[in-house]
Amino acid sequence: MPISVGEPLLAVAGLRSGYGKIAVLHGIDLAxxxxxxxxxxxxxxxxxxxxxxAISGLLPVNGGTVRFGGADMAGADPRTAARAGLVHVIEGHRVFTQISVTDNLLLAGYDLPRRERMARIEEALEYFPEIAAKRADKGGALSGGQQQMLAVAQGLVQRPKLLMLDEPSAGLSPVLVDRVLGVVRELRSKGTAVLLVEQLIEKALAVSDRVYAMAQGQVVLEAGAQEADLPHRLERAYFGQDVPTALHG
Known part of the structure; x- marks a missing residue:
């Protein structure tokens, strides 16, 4: 989908951020x-x-701009970002293990009226029948893959305009990887934007419109996801043309 017509949903320009005095991002542009x-x-x-x-407000923006839906989001906290429709599903299984699947999802929509929350929970569970069948079970009783699905469902309860997924396939079996990335495809078909951090490159490209590649805190490549010879171009962008590496899995 082209980004040149009108203002993009997310526009990041010259973004600098890091941890304390440790600079990690050195002027990121992304849309x-x-x-x-x-x-x-x-x-x-x-x-x-x-x-x-940095985009979702978990880290400070030390330079540059973050605009979402036309509004300045630099310095906004994660709650403000989520209310604007910018939802970040953090890497790892961030679920509450001692309460039920339903209660985990209720917490994700804590600031909504209860009737609205219940409707959104059902909406989110439609994507994941595996956990819908376990809605009364405690989060800790779910498998690692099911906990990852629950974490994504928590993000969907907030009905995002942009869902940022940080390595949603980490630790999952191939079948569950395909299930989670299938949800990304469904979200796109329904008009939800997704920013997907993923190590499984071929699978990520199969569900994506475009790709940005990063190395050493900078964007080193921007391309259409289906452009010819992209895996080889990614190798060159990451490591230089003489470094062989298996980026095709």
């Missing part, structure tokens, strides 16, 4: 249109998670 799926790729330590955290 996502409404309803577009963008893959964010790069080797470990490239700054991908830091970028998501």
């Amino acid at each position: 996502i249109a409404a309803g577009e799926v963008v893959a964010l790729l790069g080797p470990n330590g490239a700054g991908k998670t830091t970028l998501l955290r």
Whole structure:
């Protein structure tokens, strides 16, 4: 989906951020249109998670701008970002293990009227029949893959305009990876934008419209997800043309 017509849903320009005095991001430019799926790729330590955290308000913006839906989001906290429709599903299984699946989802929509919350919970569970069948079970009784699905469902309860997923396939079996990435495809078909950080490059590209690649805190490549010879171009962008690496899995 082109981003040149009108203002993009998310527009990041010259973004600098990091942890205390440790600078990680060195002037990131990135844009996502409404309803577009963008893959964010790069080797470990490239700054991908830091970028998501800075966009969602978990880390301070030390320079540059973050605009979402035309509004300035630099300095906004995660709650403000989520209310605007910018929802970040953090890497790892961030679920409450001692309460039920339903209660986990109720907490995700805590600031909504109860009737609205229940409607959104049912809406989110439609994507994940595996956990819908376990709605009365405690979060800790779910498998790791099911907990990851629950974490994504928590994000969907907030009915995001942009859902940022940080390595949703981490630790999942191939079948569950396909289920989670299938949800990304469904979200796109319904007009929800997704920013997807993923190590499984071929699978990420298969559900994406465009791709940004990062290395050492900078964007080193921007391309259409289906452009010819993209895996080889990614290798060159990450490591230089003479470094062979298996980026095709």
